[in-house]
Amino acid sequence: xxxxxxxxxxxxxxxxxxxxxxxxxxxxxxxxxxxxxxxxxxxxxxxxxxxxxxxxxxxxxxxxxxxxxxxxxxxxxxxxxxxxxxxxxxxxxxxxxxxxxxxxxxxxxxxxxxxxxxxxxxxxxxxxxxxxxxxxxxxxxxxxxxxxxxxxxxxxxxxxxxxxxxxxxxxxxxxxxxxxxxxxxxxxxxxxxxxxxxxxx
Numbered sequence: 001x002x003x004x005x006x007x008x009x010x011x012x013x014x015x016x017x018x019x020x021x022x023x024x025x026x027x028x029x030x031x032x033x034x035x036x037x038x039x040x041x042x043x044x045x046x047x048x049x050x051x052x053x054x055x056x057x058x059x060x061x062x063x064x065x066x067x068x069x070x071x072x073x074x075x076x077x078x079x080x081x082x083x084x085x086x087x088x089x090x091x092x093x094x095x096x097x098x099x100x101x102x103x104x105x106x107x108x109x110x111x112x113x114x115x116x117x118x119x120x121x122x123x124x125x126x127x128x129x130x131x132x133x134x135x136x137x138x139x140x141x142x143x144x145x146x147x148x149x150x151x152x153x154x155x156x157x158x159x160x161x162x163x164x165x166x167x168x169x170x171x172x173x174x175x176x177x178x179x180x181x182x183x184x185x186x187x188x189x190x191x192x193x194x195x196x197x198x199x200x201x
Contacts, residue, residue: 045061046061061144078130116128
């Protein structure tokens with residue numbers, strides 16, 4: 001293959017990739033919104049995905065988000081540790097909380113889902129400053145394909161079952177050149193016939 005042909009194919013594929021990426025992100029957002037709505041209204045957390053002929057190819061499942069304790073103000077957190085657990089402060093050129101202690105406190109706060117920490121040595125319950133419970137992973141969903149699901153989707157795409165369902169602008173009836181449908185037929189703006197992929201005469 002010549003450089004010219006290879007570069008042209010790269011440009012064509014990049015164009016298709018851009019269109020597909022935008023459409024995919026928009027559809028994923030729509031599915032997430034509908035899944036959240038279905039979960040709230042009916043408790044539905046999973047749906048089967050089928051081809052137009054009824055063949056099941058995958059399942060879409062709602063995934064739960066999670067939250068964990070994070071230090072949001074290191075100086076305030078360090079001042080609290082210095083006052084109540086000075087032995088957990090590492091003194092170097094600058095003072096810092098020992099990573100093991102910070103990890104322990106944050107893990108315990110994550111487990112209870114709040115910033116109140118019961119000191120195991122004194123029994124005092126501290127509302128730990130400089131720490132907040134923040135989302136670690138947003139709620140989302142995943143698509144789990146059946147063993148032959150991807151192959152079935154590709155076969156359906158090639159045979160036209162998905163025309164008008166997925167990216168209809170890419171699966172519409174091809175615009176044919178004069179060799180394919182007569183002198184007065186509409187042509188693609190790209191300069192190539194969408195049916196035979198030859199330059200339009």
